[in-house]
Amino acid sequence: MFVSLIVILLILILGRFYSESARFDRKSNRKSYIKLISFLLILQSGLRNWAVGADTYQYFNRFTVTKNTSWSQVFQYFLTYYEGGIGKDPGYSIFEKVFQVFTTNYQLYLLFIAALFFYALARFIYYNTSKLGHA
Secondary structure, eight states, X not given: OXXXXXXXXXXXXXXXXXXXXXXXXXXXXXXXXXXXXXXXXXXXXXXXXXXXXXXXXXXXXXXXXXXXXXXXXXXXXXXXXXXXXXXXXXXXXXXXXXXXXXOOOHHHHHHHHHHHHHHHHHHHHHHTOOXXXXX
């Protein structure tokens, strides 16, 4: 909770700074601000403990199960879903397994997921805003 308050405070302070700064043109200011805030949010989300959040620990358990599952079992699960409708989210196991080719570190997985999400959000915000603040 304390970390969230610090992040919110930083977002507000940096927003004020970037909206009043004459160092950059507006487009550059907006882009820098969005990148910085996205980076802070990626760190906040990706470096959280497994016990934070309602379902982070369950995703950790699923990540561990996938790590100990063979590729053939993952593909079989995928096929079983599409042929018989048994199970749910079969593509997620494949996504996890592909990530685990590079590393089996769950904390890096959380960072990767956060980066994917906040990159998409940052692009959306950048292309759908025209200015910072009320000026």
